[in-house]
Amino acid sequence: SQTIHQWPATLVQPVGSPLSLECTVEGTSNPNLYWYRQAAGRGLQLLFYSVGIGQISSEVPQNLSASRPQDRQFILSSKKLLLSDSGFYLCAWSVRGSGNTIYFGEGSWLTVV
Amino acid sequence: GQQVMQIPQYQHVQEGEDFTTYCNSSTTLSNIQWYKQRPGGHPVFLIQLVKSGEVKKQKRLTFQFGEAKKNSSLHITATQTTDVGTYFCAGRAGTYKYIFGTGTRLKVLA
Numbered sequence: 219s220q221t222i223h224q225w226p227a228t229l230v231q232p233v234g235s236p237l238s239l240e241c242t243v244e245g246t247s248n249p250n251l252y253w254y255r256q257a258a259g260r261g262l263q264l265l266f267y268s269v270g271i272g273q274i275s276s277e278v279p280q281n282l283s284a285s286r287p288q289d290r291q292f293i294l295s296s297k298k299l300l301l302s303d304s305g306f307y308l309c310a311w312s313v314r315g316s317g318n319t320i321y322f323g324e325g326s327w328l329t330v331v
Numbered sequence: 332g333q334q335v336m337q338i339p340q341y342q343h344v345q346e347g348e349d350f351t352t353y354c355n356s357s358t359t360l361s362n363i364q365w366y367k368q369r370p371g372g373h374p375v376f377l378i379q380l381v382k383s384g385e386v387k388k389q390k391r392l393t394f395q396f397g398e399a400k401k402n403s404s405l406h407i408t409a410t411q412t413t414d415v416g417t418y419f420c421a422g423r424a425g426t427y428k429y430i431f432g433t434g435t436r437l438k439v440l441a
Binding site: 250252254260261262263264267269275277308312319320321322323324325 | 372
């Protein structure tokens, strides 16, 4: 069966510090990969999606970036965090192709102080 | 850009009462999905609707896709405390990505 792992689960970072959230998917090949952000009590905002290694589509211009160094690995990064980057970050995957269910990881709570 | 709005934003109901959340897209959708997020958890897929006017049921949950494929609804009959959470619709925007609605947070009072 397929599983998705995301870490760390929680982190508290000072303003201006770097960020790295990592996500891996097991049990499938060539998945579509996604990063979503959910501000406290708010909806889900699509940040990045990827349909293949090295292929990243950015949805919202900001100080975050994403990379896909391997087929089932998706990384969310920032060089300098802002207070507004605080939120719940969710990695997700779906089977390659369109119209498929999105499976979410457990999420990472980021608090920028 | 494409927007998907949900109403209401919040809903408090007494256990046993019915609940409905509505999802509206600014553009026609090829399909729509519904997800449930329990407090502190991650969204979990509930169902997908594809056809115009489609209606699907899962026990006490009824999902409907509008004729114009720009809106959808989720109706829960006789809510239970286990129904607590935030319900999201998600519309497909392009080939690979889904845009999630703003969500409706449901609280059920025992």
